[in-house]
Amino acid sequence: MTEAVVEEKYDRARENAYRLRDVFGKQNFFLEIQDQGLEIEKGVNPHLVRLSKETGIPLVATNDCHYLHHEDAHAQEVLLCIQTGKTMSDERRMKFPTDQFYFKTADEMFGIFREIPEALQRTVDIASRCNVKIERIPNPFPEFKVPEGHTAGSYFEKVVREGFATRAPHLERLAKSGALSNPLSEYERRLSSEIQMIQKMRYEGYFLIVWDFIHYARRQGVPVGPGRDRRREAL
DSSP states (O other), rough: OOOHHHHTTTTHHHHHHHHHHHHHTTTTEEEEEEOOHHHHHHHHHHHHHHHHHHHHEEEEOOOOOOBBGGGHHHHHHHHHHHHHHHOOOOOOOOOSSSOOOOOOOHHHHHSSSTTOOOHHHHHHHHTTTOOOOOOOOSSOOOOOOOOOOOOHHHHHHHHHHHHHHHHHHHHHHHHHHHHHHSSSHHHHHHHHHHHHHHHHTOOHHHHHHEEEEHHHHHTOOOOOOOOGGGGGGGG
């Protein structure tokens, strides 16, 4: 519907609004209006106000939130660079067009939408209709059936250390040749630290399940990539 407004096809936007209102019900459908300082919003918002008046579909004012405070905008840019593999000096990097994508206060929102205060009150009204209680799951971690005599933690450590042992001779040769910056003992220390952390977080089942289907794929000749988490390579 918003796309139709952007494309200056107001009649189609109105038809879509009526259709969606009928689908969701008059009390459950709203026209969302935002203002993060974008040029496209300056063109769209007057049409949304007009559409609301003509159709009787209420407006609700919101803000697209990606970080908590206004001063977090720079940190968000840095995080996007890390996520997309870009640098801050790259003019073509992905970035937000303004610094207004944060969790605004009621006063800040009123300053933006003072001419349609009912749209702000409606945000509160909708929030008051939400009453969701999520029960705590007693054991949210995946279960991996381990051999008799083992716990998930002990079997995980066994599999990891066996996997590391197969790689140790190669690492040792690289260390002796100077290709590695650290001695083999440093990698063993780091491995122990990783094992303890995963056991502490109770993620052994997750890693064992991943190891299991990767192990199966390799036995069946199915190509397996390194994945995102390189800690699995020791499995």
